[in-house]
Amino acid sequence: MxxxxxxxxxxxxxxxxxxxxxxxxxxxxxxxxxxxxxxxxELKKFVEDVMYPIAHQKGDDLPVSTFSSVExxxxxxxxxxxxxxxxxxxAPKWIPENCIQCxxxxxxxxxxVVRPFVLDENDMTKAPDGYKTMPMTGKGCDKFKYxxxxxxxxxxxxxxxxxxxxxxKKGKSALVMEPLHTQLDEQKRYDWAFANVLEKPEVExxxxxxxxxxxxxxxxxxxxxxxxxxxGETPYAKLxxxxxxxxxxxxxxxxxxxxWGGNAPATPYTVNRDGKGPTWCNSLxxxxxxxxxxxxxxxxxxxxxVASTLExxxxxxxxxxxxxxxxxxxxxxxxxxxxxxxSKKLEAALDKCKGDCCGDDIKFLNxxxxxFVKKSIxxxxxxxxxxxxxxxxxxxxxxxxxxxxxxxxxTEVYSNTGxxxxxxxxxxxxxxxAAVGKGIDKKDLASMMIAAYPxxxxxxxxxxxxxxxxxxxxxxxxxxxGPSIIIAYSPCVAHGMKxxxxxxxxxxxxxxxxxxxxxxxxxxxxKAEGKSAFKLDSKAPTSSYVxxxxxxTRYTSLKVLxxxxxxxxxxxxAKTAEEKYKILEKYQDMY
Numbered sequence: 001m002x003x004x005x006x007x008x009x010x011x012x013x014x015x016x017x018x019x020x021x022x023x024x025x026x027x028x029x030x031x032x033x034x035x036x037x038x039x040x041x042e043l044k045k046f047v048e049d050v051m052y053p054i055a056h057q058k059g060d061d062l063p064v065s066t067f068s069s070v071e072x073x074x075x076x077x078x079x080x081x082x083x084x085x086x087x088x089x090x091a092p093k094w095i096p097e098n099c100i101q102c103x104x105x106x107x108x109x110x111x112x113v114v115r116p117f118v119l120d121e122n123d124m125t126k127a128p129d130g131y132k133t134m135p136m137t138g139k140g141c142d143k144f145k146y147x148x149x150x151x152x153x154x155x156x157x158x159x160x161x162x163x164x165x166x167x168x169k170k171g172k173s174a175l176v177m178e179p180l181h182t183q184l185d186e187q188k189r190y191d192w193a194f195a196n197v198l199e200k201p202e203v204e205x206x207x208x209x210x211x212x213x214x215x216x217x218x219x220x221x222x223x224x225x226x227x228x229x230x231x232g233e234t235p236y237a238k239l240x241x242x243x244x245x246x247x248x249x250x251x252x253x254x255x256x257x258x259x260w261g262g263n264a265p266a267t268p269y270t271v272n273r274d275g276k277g278p279t280w281c282n283s284l285x286x287x288x289x290x291x292x293x294x295x296x297x298x299x300x301x302x303x304x305x306v307a308s309t310l311e312x313x314x315x316x317x318x319x320x321x322x323x324x325x326x327x328x329x330x331x332x333x334x335x336x337x338x339x340x341x342x343s344k345k346l347e348a349a350l351d352k353c354k355g356d357c358c359g360d361d362i363k364f365l366n367x368x369x370x371x372f373v374k375k376s377i378x379x380x381x382x383x384x385x386x387x388x389x390x391x392x393x394x395x396x397x398x399x400x401x402x403x404x405x406x407x408x409x410x411t412e413v414y415s416n417t418g419x420x421x422x423x424x425x426x427x428x429x430x431x432x433x434a435a436v437g438k439g440i441d442k443k444d445l446a447s448m449m450i451a452a453y454p455x456x457x458x459x460x461x462x463x464x465x466x467x468x469x470x471x472x473x474x475x476x477x478x479x480x481x482g483p484s485i486i487i488a489y490s491p492c493v494a495h496g497m498k499x500x501x502x503x504x505x506x507x508x509x510x511x512x513x514x515x516x517x518x519x520x521x522x523x524x525x526x527k528a529e530g531k532s533a534f535k536l537d538s539k540a541p542t543s544s545y546v547x548x549x550x551x552x553t554r555y556t557s558l559k560v561l562x563x564x565x566x567x568x569x570x571x572x573x574a575k576t577a578e579e580k581y582k583i584l585e586k587y588q589d590m591y
Contacts, residue, residue: 036082040275042069043076051079051265059265075262077277078270080224081154084187088157088229090177091186094148096134098168101146103216105161105175107467108505110231112223112238113155114175116216117193118200119145128192130185138206148174149190152183156229159502198273209243210475212467221245221277225268227260230501232491232508233409234260235463237380240407240474241269244376246276247336249299251292253381253390254285256416256492257409261380286390289397289406292379296404302371307333309361310346318357325349329372334481336374343372376478378405383424384414386487387443398449398456398483405477406485411492412442413554419494426516427576428549428569430557431494437558437569441576446487447583450522450534450591457484458522464491464508466519469537473521480525489517496553507551514548515541515577518584522591534591536584545574 034052038044049066053059070076092105092114106114118136119127124145127133133145157177165173199217207214221241227234233256241248250269252258261268262282271277283291310326317323325346332338350365379397386394386408397404413431414420421434423443430437449458457480459473470488477484489511491497491504499507511517519537526533549555549570558566 038082040076040078040271043078045069046076046265047079047082051082054265055083075265075267077267077280080226080266080268081270083224083266084153086153086180088152088155088180090157090159091152091155091180091183092150092161092175093178093183093186094132094150095168095172095174095176096132096147098170098172099134099146099148099174100166100168101134101137101213102166103213104164104166104467105148106216107212107239108160108164108235108463110158110160110227110229110234110238111154111156111225112220113151114161115149115151115190115194115220117147117149117197118203118217119147119193119197120200123197126196128189131189131192136203138203140202141206144200144203147193149193150183150186151190151194151224152180153187154224155180158230159500160230160505163502164505210471212471215239215242215471218242219272221248221270221272222261222268223270225260226263226266227256228493228501230491230493230504231256231260232411232489232501232504233257233382236407236409236461236470236474236488236490237261239471240378240478241278243471243474244336244478245269245278246272246274247340247373248278248376248378249292249295250278250280251288251295251377251379252280252282253288253379253385254282254416255382255385255414256411257380257382258282259416285385287393288379288381288385288390289394289404292377292404292406293397293400293402296377296402299371299375299377300402302368303333303374306365306368306371309364313358313361313365316358319349319353322349322353334374336376336478339372339374343369346372376405377403378407380407381409382415383408383410383412384417384420384422386410387423387445394485395452398453398485401455401482403481404483406483408445408485408487409490410487411490411494413492413494415492415494427573428558428566429554431554436562437565439569444580446485446520446522447587449485450587453483454533454591455482455524456522457482457524459484459486460489460518460520461486462489462508462512462517462519464505465489465512465517466537469519469521476521476523480523482524494554496557498551498553510543510548510551512538513541514543514545515581516545516548518581520584520587522587527591532588532591534587536588538581538584540581541578545577546570549573 036047103116106116133147136144136146162175162177165175168174203217209215220238222238252261269278269280314323314326329342329346332342410424412424414422419431421431425438426442428437446458446460449456457477461470461473463470477486497507521535522533524533
């Protein structure tokens with residue numbers, strides 16, 4: 001077919017006459033300069049003075065003085081929202097009459113383009129022309145209107161949202177893909193909703209944030225990244241920022257997740273209306289766990305000093321309000337949501353306190369207010385880091401017993417560097433350095449951690465197979481007062497799925513149904529309750545392992561070049577997966 005395409009192209013070369021004046025044409029300055037509407041002065045300056053010139057390939061012309069506000073390399077969060085690439089061929093269109101308000105479209109969107117909004121009467125009086133809504137469903141929500149809005153200029157047209165959208169009230173999906181130019185008017189409606197429609201407490205009461213639907217009423221603090229259309233990594237990171245982003249530290253391994261997470265000059269990690277968002281930094285490829293561990297140690301020491309200072313104040317300060325606030329903070333300092341409430345009360349008490357009796361302590365507390373709220377510390381990276389290059393550090397950090405969370409985006413290949421085989425690659429998988437198909441088993445990182453460190457929370461998740469199990473594992477891992485590791489199956493363009501990444505969530509479900517991937521959770525806290533700490537969330541395989549891998553070119557390419565070896569390795573891989581499931585079943589009794 002490729003040869004035929006080349007031959008057809010050669011036979012159909014046509015001459016096109018161009019104006020004679022083109023011979024002496026001169027260039028013109030195509031740089032677009034514009035002011036942005038932004039209420040954050042530091043971001044406005046950065047976007048206008050740094051990001052836009054670099055985007056128009058004028059970065060080398062910028063004087064050193066341009067970077068006077070970012071000498072230390074700290075970039076303001078949220079600049080990716082001002083790129084508005086408009087690269088999609090097709091973008092989703094929302095059809096309210098078909099919608100069942102499940103929020104799955106927002107949950108799975110790799111670029112945070114799809115957002116649900118809840119409007120009250122006041123919001124509706126200010127809504128722009130053409131703004132579509134429907135009556136909100138849910139206990140205590142009948143006074144609200146529900147809408148799905150789409151930042152279509154940030155869309156990549158991957159189709160995941162439309163493919164995941166279930167048949168609605170009329171048996172038809174509420175999202176359909178339409179040519180981008182027909183949907184451009186939706187951008188101004190999204191922009192209005194984002195700027196003006198606030199979160200509603202009644203909605204959070206009706207739909208808990210730890211649920212699939214409830215989580216999507218929270219603002220994503222990872223948005224509009226440069227990840228591939230249909231990326232399998234970003235939905236996990238985006239979900240974590242919705243739950244914990246306003247108090248989150250991220251140490252990011254070099255790789256795909258550091259590229260879409262911080263591709264200079266744009267930054268997709270952003271802040272909420274209070275100016276709170278993830279603190280993100282990329283170190284080296286190999287030391288992400290240690291880097292995050294250092295963040296954790298620094299935070300731990302600073303918060304310990306805050307705690308000891310408040311203990312002194314609680315025992316001797318003459319300000320009754322400050323004493324009460326100090327005691328409340330000490331009681332809830334290690335609870336994420338509880339520490340937010342207590343911190344607000346503590347800040348209010350400090351603002352009113354004259355500090356006559358404990359002036360130095362008050363001064364110290366005021367200079368360390370950023371440590372009042374409990375931090376959620378995460379290390380992000382791919383399987384090349386976690387299984388291979390950085391495994392020693394990962395092992396060391398998990399063994400420490402400290403409160404740190406690790407998220408592994410398992411694409412089963414070194415995605416960012418061109419598709420090299422890793423210890424996470426499966427039997428029979430073709431990759432660089434495994435051109436004849438990998439001949440040995442995938443490293444069982446999760447089982448190794450469970451066996452070696454019974455005090456570590458361990459989970460394997462796959463969002464397309466179970467959206468609920470995914471968020472349950474994330475919530476459990478973050479709340480666990482010790483080390484946790486989540487290994488997330490992440491479909492990648494390197495997999496070569498038939499149908500493309502637009503069907504990645506369907507393909508992920510097939511992976512679990514075929515026993516190719518297994519979902520489970522190991523929570524040490526359950527032992528104290530007399531329960532098994534291990535929960536196997538995947539059911540026994542119901543479809544063919546070999547049929548599944550035959551839908552991905554990372555396997556079928558082996559059949560083309562080495563059919564006999566492919567048959568041998570595929571059978572071996574299927575048998576290995578079957579045996580693995582039997583072992584996991586035994587874990588429920590062992591642990």
